[in-house]
Amino acid sequence: MIESVCIGCSIGCSLYVGDRIFHRKNAPHNEGKLCKFGMDLLKYYSREKAECKVDGKNVELNEAINEAKKRLEGYSGDEILFLTSCTATNEELAALKLLAEKFDAKCCFYGYGNALFSLKDIENFGRVILTFDPFVSYPLVARRVLKVKEVYEVGFVDGRVNSIILNPENPNFDDALALLDENTIALAEYSPLSTVYTPFLKEVVKSNAKAIVFNPTLNANFAAMLGFESFENKIDFDKVKAIYALEPELINGAIPSPELLIVQSAFSNGWCDKADVVIQSDSFHQKRGSVVNAEGRILINNGKSEQGVEILEKIGGFEQTASKVLETLNVNTIKEFSTVEITEEFREKEFKLKGEGKYYLTTKSNPFLWKGIDHKNFVELSVEDVKELGLSRTDRIKIGDKELCYKPSNIQKGYIVSEILISQLKGLTRVDISNLHY
Amino acid sequence: MKVLAWAKDEEIRAKGSSGGFVTAAMIAALEKGLVDEVVLVKKKNAYEGVPITTNNVEVVKECIGSMHFVPLNLSYFIKSGVKTALPTKPCDARAIIERAKRNQFNIDDVYMVGLNCGGTFNPVLAREVVLSFFEIEPETVIKEEILKGKLIIESKEGKKSVKIDEIEEEGYGRRNACKICDVNIPHMADLACGNWGVLNEKATFVEVFTDKGKEFFENAVDAGYVEFREAKKEEIEIREKIDKAMIKLAKKWREKLDEINDLDRRERLDYYIRMFEKCIGCNACKEVCPPCVCEEAKCVSMNDEMAGYKIPLYNLVRLLHLMDSCIGCGQCEDVCPVDIPLTLIHKRFSERILRKLDYIPGIDMRTPPFQETKILFD
Amino acid sequence: MGGNMTDIKILAFCCNWCSYAGADGAGLERRQMPATLRIIRVMCSGRIDPIFALMGFLEGADGVMVTGCHIGDCHYIDGNYKTKNRYEFLKELVDELGLEPERLRLEWISATEGSIFAQVVKEMTEQVEKLGKSPLRRGFER
Numbered sequence: 016m017i018e019s020v021c022i023g024c025s026i027g028c029s030l031y032v033g034d035r036i037f038h039r040k041n042a043p044h045n046e047g048k049l050c051k052f053g054m055d056l057l058k059y060y061s062r063e064k065a066e067c068k069v070d071g072k073n074v075e076l077n078e079a080i081n082e083a084k085k086r087l088e089g090y091s092g093d094e095i096l097f098l099t100s101c102t103a104t105n106e107e108l109a110a111l112k113l114l115a116e117k118f119d120a121k122c123c124f125y126g127y128g129n130a131l132f133s134l135k136d137i138e139n140f141g142r143v144i145l146t147f148d149p150f151v152s153y154p155l156v157a158r159r160v161l162k163v164k165e166v167y168e169v170g171f172v173d174g175r176v177n178s179i180i181l182n183p184e185n186p187n188f189d190d191a192l193a194l195l196d197e198n199t200i201a202l203a204e205y206s207p208l209s210t211v212y213t214p215f216l217k218e219v220v221k222s223n224a225k226a227i228v229f230n231p232t233l234n235a236n237f238a239a240m241l242g243f244e245s246f247e248n249k250i251d252f253d254k255v256k257a258i259y260a261l262e263p264e265l266i267n268g269a270i271p272s273p274e275l276l277i278v279q280s281a282f283s284n285g286w287c288d289k290a291d292v293v294i295q296s297d298s299f300h301q302k303r304g305s306v307v308n309a310e311g312r313i314l315i316n317n318g319k320s321e322q323g324v325e326i327l328e329k330i331g332g333f334e335q336t337a338s339k340v341l342e343t344l345n346v347n348t349i350k351e352f353s354t355v356e357i358t359e360e361f362r363e364k365e366f367k368l369k370g371e372g373k374y375y376l377t378t379k380s381n382p383f384l385w386k387g388i389d390h391k392n393f394v395e396l397s398v399e400d401v402k403e404l405g406l407s408r409t410d411r412i413k414i415g416d417k418e419l420c421y422k423p424s425n426i427q428k429g430y431i432v433s434e435i436l437i438s439q440l441k442g443l444t445r446v447d448i449s450n451l452h453y
Numbered sequence: 454m455k456v457l458a459w460a461k462d463e464e465i466r467a468k469g470s471s472g473g474f475v476t477a478a479m480i481a482a483l484e485k486g487l488v489d490e491v492v493l494v495k496k497k498n499a500y501e502g503v504p505i506t507t508n509n510v511e512v513v514k515e516c517i518g519s520m521h522f523v524p525l526n527l528s529y530f531i532k533s534g535v536k537t538a539l540p541t542k543p544c545d546a547r548a549i550i551e552r553a554k555r556n557q558f559n560i561d562d563v564y565m566v567g568l569n570c571g572g573t574f575n576p577v578l579a580r581e582v583v584l585s586f587f588e589i590e591p592e593t594v595i596k597e598e599i600l601k602g603k604l605i606i607e608s609k610e611g612k613k614s615v616k617i618d619e620i621e622e623e624g625y626g627r628r629n630a631c632k633i634c635d636v637n638i639p640h641m642a643d644l645a646c647g648n649w650g651v652l653n654e655k656a657t658f659v660e661v662f663t664d665k666g667k668e669f670f671e672n673a674v675d676a677g678y679v680e681f682r683e684a685k686k687e688e689i690e691i692r693e694k695i696d697k698a699m700i701k702l703a704k705k706w707r708e709k710l711d712e713i714n715d716l717d718r719r720e721r722l723d724y725y726i727r728m729f730e731k732c733i734g735c736n737a738c739k740e741v742c743p744p745c746v747c748e749e750a751k752c753v754s755m756n757d758e759m760a761g762y763k764i765p766l767y768n769l770v771r772l773l774h775l776m777d778s779c780i781g782c783g784q785c786e787d788v789c790p791v792d793i794p795l796t797l798i799h800k801r802f803s804e805r806i807l808r809k810l811d812y813i814p815g816i817d818m819r820t821p822p823f824q825e826t827k828i829l830f831d
Numbered sequence: 832m833g834g835n836m837t838d839i840k841i842l843a844f845c846c847n848w849c850s851y852a853g854a855d856g857a858g859l860e861r862r863q864m865p866a867t868l869r870i871i872r873v874m875c876s877g878r879i880d881p882i883f884a885l886m887g888f889l890e891g892a893d894g895v896m897v898t899g900c901h902i903g904d905c906h907y908i909d910g911n912y913k914t915k916n917r918y919e920f921l922k923e924l925v926d927e928l929g930l931e932p933e934r935l936r937l938e939w940i941s942a943t944e945g946s947i948f949a950q951v952v953k954e955m956t957e958q959v960e961k962l963g964k965s966p967l968r969r970g971f972e973r
Contacts, residue, residue, distance in 0.1 A: 016503055016504075036740075037504075038737070038741065038788045039501075040501075040523075040575065040577070040787060041497075041500045041501035041523075041576040041577070043577050043580070045790075046575065046576075046577045046787075047787060047788055048737070048787075048788055048789065048790040049735065049788070049790065050733060050735050050790055051734060051735040051736070053735070054735050054736055054737050054740060150731070150733050154733045154735070154790050154791070157731070157733070157790070158790060158791050158792045161731070161791070161792070175730075391758065393758070393759045398971045421759075422758070422759040422760075422761055423761060423971060425970060425971070718929050718930075718931065719929060719966065720929075721927075721928070721929035722928060722929025722930065722966055722967075723929070724929075725928060725929060751882070755882065760889070760890075761969055762889040762967075762969070763889065763967050763968075763969065764889070764928075766882070766885070766886065766889065769882065769885050769889075770882055772924060772928075773881055773882065773885070773920060773921075773924055776920055776923070776924065777920070802923070802924060805923050805926075805927065806920055809919070809923075822916060823916065823920060825913075825916055826909055826912060826913060827909075827912055828902070828912045828915050829916050829919075830915060830916065830919050
């Protein structure tokens with residue numbers, strides 16, 4: 016059994032991976048506890064592996080590496096973009112950074128670095144303000160939140176706790192911001208789905224209020240420490256002619272198509288299908304390396320493979336990765352479960368309500384969603400809407416091009432709550448529902 | 454048969470938590486071919502151990518010593534058709550018996566080397582205890598021991614001891630499952646080993662219960678790995694006294710921890726609804742539950758997230774199925790991501806029916822009453 | 832709460848050979864029975880998993896009846912022995928869960944005992960009406 020880290024989200028629960036998932040109770044952040052995704056992790060790892068390919072033809076690993084190197088060298092630094100979803104070890108990210116430095120190119124990720132508090136610290140606050148449903152989005156936070164006296168959830172539909180309900184046409188965070196004080200901690204998510212909360216997050220960070228920001232990708236914090244740039248709003252894709260993508264899972268929705276696309280990935284996905292060169296690396300649990308989680312805690316993944324780093328080092332022809340990691344973390348040796356502090360300047364992203372239709376679709380993020388797995392086949396509708404749509408128990412509904420079941424729920428009329436991806440990464444959207452009358 | 458036994462090998466005797474009998478006897482069993490494999494916990498540090506299956510004597514020697522901060526259950530690691538010996542806390546032994554009843558392996562293939570158990574600690578809380586009650590840096594702990602109601606921590610600076618009562622009054626201490634557990638000597642195992650009754654001596658008090666246990670013990674003696682003498686009357690009495698004290702303490706905790714007892718009927722229902730409302734459906738409690746062996750489990754397949762029931766069917770099925778099979782090991786509570794007090798809840802649901810049936814799960818091979826085809830009730 | 836007669840729902844599991852025939856007999860004899868009753872026929876009362884009863888409560892039943900052949904009369908020899916054992920588990924579970932024990936009932940009714948069937952349903956309806964709707968009902972009707 017290997018001591019490993021769950022790749023579901025930036026909490027990075029420690030666990031053992033063997034023939035079965037085994038709980039690692041010694042881990043201070045999750046105490047061995049796992050959410051549904053963590054329990055299902057083996058299923059995720061047994062997905063179809065990526066295959067080394069050059070222009071669609073299967074090749075050996077070394078050939079793919081050499082081809083990637085050769086092709087990359089045909090471009091200048093400002094034409095190349097290195098990007099990652101951060102589901103990678105510190106070592107791999109450091110190697111990617113070194114490679115980018117070698118080409119004098121930009122290195123991008125999706126996420127926001129912020130780690131000053133541990134999950135356990137949440138219990139010590141008198142009030143918590145959430146921008147996500149902890150039971151769905153980051154379930155390991157829920158048990159900490161439950162120990163806090165006053166809990167508020169900012170959102171569009173009624174939550175399980177005190178709700179601060181926003182107007183979707185014109186979200187106003189004054190009520191939530193008024194609650195911020197010494198004794199309050201804000202728990203927010205930074206993801207493509209949460210852009211609507213950006214003004215709130217910005218105010219929180221600006222006011223120096225206490226906050227923990229969770230990312231849907233495991234190692235966004237270390238990418239921020241390395242000084243990666245934000246993927247979403249700083250990149251002019253027209254200029255980019257070549258992309259080197261390391262484990263680009265999260266951003267599956269909009270895959271760019273530059274002249275040259277090199278993908279280094281463990282599993283086969285949309286990016287691999289589009290890539291000119293695919294380099295297969297080992298899946299995360301086989302890797303040896305460390306990660307930095309949402310708390311700024313250094314966690315160790317105790318696999319055997321260092322292939323991911325070796326690939327990048329071979330392409331770049333350098334080998335200082337290990338020292339780069341230590342230097343970035345500002346430590347002499349990597350000590351498991353020790354913590355570092357991270358604060359990053361907040362980057363604003365504009366939110367605009369999109370789509371047309373009668374219903375507001377709100378999506379609750381969760382690890383399954385980011386990994387492209389539909390783990391549910393239903394959405395929640397309000398009881399009134401169910402009646403109005405004339406839905407009987409076995410009926411199905413259609414939203415966009417997705418056929419779904421529904422669950423009547425005590426939410427406000429006119430809203431849909433989904434835990435699966437219905438419209439591509441838009442956060443709050445307006446949609447219509449049609450009754451399929453089964 | 455009640456004896457005091459110890460390892461002949463001086464090194465094993467010194468390193469073992471009480472005379473190294475278990476380690477020596479395991480080695481003897483492997484070397485003489487009594488068993489094919491042993492299941493042990495390999496210590497990483499005071500707070501972490503990894504279960505391993507091995508037939509390598511050198512590995513066995515590395516796994517010496519007790520681990521009170523590693524709340525594991527080893528019953529999952531026994532393979533069908535492989536003769537296995539393993540150290541069993543009472544909850545391990547009960548888990549093994551329940552799994553054997555459900556045809557996971559033949560109970561005759563398993564040598565249960567019982568360990569007397571006064572309880573285990575959650576490793577994360579244990580660190581806090583070490584830091585705040587002992588004022589020792591948690592990472593520097595070399596060895597921990599529970600003796601006469603005291604937790605003894607050995608670090609580089611020497612030994613320190615604190616009464617467990619004192620720790621538990623503050624809300625720390627043993628796992629809830631251990632606090633209310635009233636089986637401390639594993640009389641359902643083949644033999645029971647421990648330091649209860651041993652006075653200032655590097656030796657293990659061993660009580661042999663079954664023929665298999667006798668075979669295992671005699672194998673170790675015949676192979677020349679273990680020496681022993683009969684236990685004295687005084688020693689037996691001390692052991693019994695400790696056992697009785699532990700059972701009394703368990704009763705006290707059972708009442709103290711039960712916050713449901715004071716509720717009336719409707720409040721109780723509200724309490725259960727409130728607790729199971731938190732459930733995120735991760736199925737972890739089922740995965741770690743030793744008596745739950747179904748591959749396609751009813752609790753999972755019947756559960757319908759869309760139904761919007763007040764209590765998920767998953768939890769209700771588990772409550773029902775564990776009424777006659779919960780062994781109180783507390784593994785489910787350990788891994789519950791939303792901290793539902795499952796040990797106590799399952800205990801409450803099973804208590805009444807078990808009293809009626811005069812049945813205790815995991816102490817013998819009696820058919821679980823729920824599966825019985827003759828009438829058990831008047 | 833109280834509630835009027837039509838609001839209460841009693842779910843009865845009847846075995847094909849005895850109690851269902853009994854219920855049928857009650858109808859043939861034109862005995863007055865409350866409109867609260869919903870019958871689910873199973874081949875043998877031994878088929879009734881306690882979970883079915885719990886599901887009944889969750890789906891909105893206010894009372895659940897488990898009925899079968901008299902002990903010794905089972906069409907499948909020992910089906911109702913199992914029913915008896917499992918019912919005891921169910922009874923304890925329902926009681927501990929916080930539902931009133933009167934919401935649950937086990938009756939052995941033979942094919943000729945239509946009058947008893949009608950009587951039992953009447954009694955049960957009266958009892959459950961006193962207790963009101965089941966607190967396990969969903970907050971909204973599906």
